[in-house]
Amino acid sequence: QLNLVESGGGTVRRGESSTLYCVPSGYEYARYCLAWFRQAPGKEREGLAAIDSDGTTTYADSVKGRFTISQDGAKTKLYLEMNNLVPEDTAVYYCASRGGSYCGLTEQSYAYWGQGTQVTVSS
Numbered sequence: 822q823l824n825l826v827e828s829g830g831g832t833v834r835r836g837e838s839s840t841l842y843c844v845p846s847g848y849e850y851a852r853y854c855l856a857w858f859r860q861a862p863g864k865e866r867e868g869l870a871a872i873d874s875d876g877t878t879t880y881a882d883s884v885k886g887r888f889t890i891s892q893d894g895a896k897t898k899l900y901l902e903m904n905n906l907v908p909e910d911t912a913v914y915y916c917a918s919r920g921g922s923y924c925g926l927t928e929q930s931y932a933y934w935g936q937g938t939q940v941t942v943s944s
Contacts, residue, residue, distance in 0.1 A: 823848040823933040825916045830938030833906055843899040843916030843935060854924035857890060857901045859912035868926025881926055906942045913937040
């Protein structure tokens with residue numbers, strides 16, 4: 822059973838930066854995808870960024886250039902660095918994972934999900 826635990830959410834001001842963390846445990850896939858999604862109130866869940874076991878990244882146009890997905894060298898943690906945050910970035914942010922490659926940002930393709938962490942951007 823794969824377990825994903827997010828942390829790092831909170832309240833920031835417009836223009837500030839914040840980093841989210843996700844620690845996956847309980848599985849070992851030779852090839853895998855890790856991704857970040859978010860869901861704002863009244864909106865559908867949105868895929869933001871994904872990274873595969875080779876380090877190849879994919880970004881949604883809405884966050885390209887502002888958000889960066891990465892893993893530590895030991896591949897025990899997943900990060901989402903968020904810069905120049907705006908109130909529209911306010912949402913619950915989720916870490917997700919699946920085995921395999923060709924990582925995309927389609928919610929239905931990810932089998933494992935964390936509990937989410939709230940990010941609030943004030944104006």
